Amino acid sequence: MAERNGVTIAICTYNRADLLQYCLESLTHQTVSSDAFEVLVVDNNSPDHTAELCESYSGRFSNFRHIVEKQQGLSFGRNRAVQEATGDWVLFIDDDAKAQEDLVEVAMRLGEEAQDVYFYGGVDEPWYHFGRPKWMKDHYISNKMDYNENTVLQHPESAIGCIMLIHKRIFEEVGYFRTDIGMVGDKIAYGEDDDLQIRARKQGFDIVYAPDLVVYHVVAPYKLDLDWFFKSAFALGRDNLIVRGYSQSTGYLLLTALTAVVQAAVGLLAHTPKLYLKQDYYRENWLLDVFKKPTKRVGLVYTALKQKRNN
Numbered sequence: 595m596a597e598r599n600g601v602t603i604a605i606c607t608y609n610r611a612d613l614l615q616y617c618l619e620s621l622t623h624q625t626v627s628s629d630a631f632e633v634l635v636v637d638n639n640s641p642d643h644t645a646e647l648c649e650s651y652s653g654r655f656s657n658f659r660h661i662v663e664k665q666q667g668l669s670f671g672r673n674r675a676v677q678e679a680t681g682d683w684v685l686f687i688d689d690d691a692k693a694q695e696d697l698v699e700v701a702m703r704l705g706e707e708a709q710d711v712y713f714y715g716g717v718d719e720p721w722y723h724f725g726r727p728k729w730m731k732d733h734y735i736s737n738k739m740d741y742n743e744n745t746v747l748q749h750p751e752s753a754i755g756c757i758m759l760i761h762k763r764i765f766e767e768v769g770y771f772r773t774d775i776g777m778v779g780d781k782i783a784y785g786e787d788d789d790l791q792i793r794a795r796k797q798g799f800d801i802v803y804a805p806d807l808v809v810y811h812v813v814a815p816y817k818l819d820l821d822w823f824f825k826s827a828f829a830l831g832r833d834n835l836i837v838r839g840y841s842q843s844t845g846y847l848l849l850t851a852l853t854a855v856v857q858a859a860v861g862l863l864a865h866t867p868k869l870y871l872k873q874d875y876y877r878e879n880w881l882l883d884v885f886k887k888p889t890k891r892v893g894l895v896y897t898a899l900k901q902k903r904n905n
Contacts, residue, residue, distance in 0.1 A: 600681035601631045601701050601759075606663075606671030607689035608638040611647050613812055616723075618651050618658070620693040628657045631698050632680055635660045636671040669771035669786045676765050688756040691809040692721060700806045701759050704744075712761040712799055713791070714744075715753020716807030724815045729878035734823065735813055739803055747801045755787035757809045768793040775836060785833035792837065820878050827886050831893025842898045851895050854888035861885070 603621060607614050614635075621633050635648045637660065648660035663674040676684055683705045687693060694700075704714055720735050732738075737754040739745075747753065768790070775785040791801050816822050834840065861884035868875040 601683045601685055601698060601705060602675070602679035602681035603631060603633045603685050603687060603693075603698065604636065604672070604675035604679060605633070605687055605689050606636045606638060606668055606675060607640060607644055608668075608671075609640045609642050609644065610689050611640065611642045611644040613690040613723075614644060615647055616692050616812075617687070617689055618647070620695075621698075622651075622655060623695060624693070624698045625696045626699045626702065628655060630702065631657060633658045634675055634679060636675050636678075637662045638668070638671045639664060639666060665773075667773055669773040669775070672786075673770040673773070676762065676770065679762070682762050684760050684762065686755070686758045686760070687809050688811060690812040690814065691718065691756055692812075694808040694810070697807065697809065700804070700808075704759060704804055704807065705761075708761070710800070711802050712764050713753070713794055713801050714759040714804045714807060715747070715801060716757035716759065716804055716809065718754055718756050718809055718811040721810035721812045723812050724818065726813070727818055727878070728874075729876040730813070730818070731879070734882065735811075735817060739805070741803055741805055743805065745803045747803050749795070751801075751803075752788055752791050753801050753803065756811050757807060758787070759804070759807060764790070764794055764799060768797050768799075775833060785837040788834075789837045820881060823882055823886055824889050827889040828893035828896075831890040831895075832897040834890075835894045835897050840894065840898075842902065847895050847898055850891050854891035854895075857891070858884060858888045861887070 605614070605617060618633070618635070622628075624631075633651075633655075635651075635658070637644050637648060639662070645660070645662075648658075652658040652660050659678075661674070661678060663671045672686060675686070683701065685697075685701050687697075704711075715737075717738050718736055719738065720732050722730075739751075771786045772789050775789065795801065835842075840846070865880055865883040869877070869880055
């Protein structure tokens with residue numbers, strides 16, 4: 595697969611063998627021949643039976659390959675995948691996502707049609723494998739946008755990390771994923787995807803949203819817990835401070851804190867009536883709609899103040 599449009603499906607995994615099996619199985623039922631792409635699983639020192647599962651697939655399917663990355667962290671795994679991939683295009687999907695049947699076909703078409711595009715972001719539709727609470731709304735956990743055709747994303751829009759199709763030229767010109775940020779083991783952390791996109795944009799590369807590039811991303815049990823959404827929002831604010839280089843001046847932090855208060859106040863006015871007027875609107879919806887966005891700003895301010903205190 596040395597041709598310009600060869601595709602490697604890269605799956606970086608840690609300790610999720612049961613969900614990984616669904617992911618791998620979905621890649622054995624694609625609408626294109628298995629000779630047209632490779633599946634590369636990068637195991638980040640999983641203590642469960644991930645290795646045995648991967649070896650069973652690579653033993654049965656010649657286009658499946660399994661390697662181990664000993665340095666702990668998602669970015670280490672992704673960087674290793676880029677180095678090992680035989681395709682010029684690397685399609686990153688999460689280990690807890692199922693591929694749509696035409697995922698590889700769409701990726702190959704995007705690669706063939708690409709002229710000056712080297713970075714595509716796709717869609718993660720929710721997969722309620724562990725059930726769905728009555729208050730859960732798809733938009734809480736999906737990045738689906740209102741674009742019906744390939745569209746260049748504008749800042750602050752960005753591709754989501756669980757499905758990204760990236761040509762190796764991006765890594766050659768802007769560098770690899772930062773390894774000092776992002777997921778490590780079970781830690782909730784973000785930023786490495788956004789950081790790569792920021793650097794790519796600075797080098798003149800567009801980030802294109804491709805609505806036909808779809809995976810079904812599991813809504814894990816911990817994501818059915820309201821607390822996770824606030825922990826995630828806080829972590830996004832924390833990591834945005836690091837990745838996006840926001841000002842840490844006293845004035846900016848005061849403005850950010852004030853904005854959080856205003857957001858909460860506006861949210862209270864806008865969403866509280868729904869508790870009494872809408873039958874399918876629950877306390878959990880109200881809490882998320884009112885306080886999730888302010889929590890992100892709280893994460894930013896808290897992290898900045900902590901850094902100031904430590905310096």
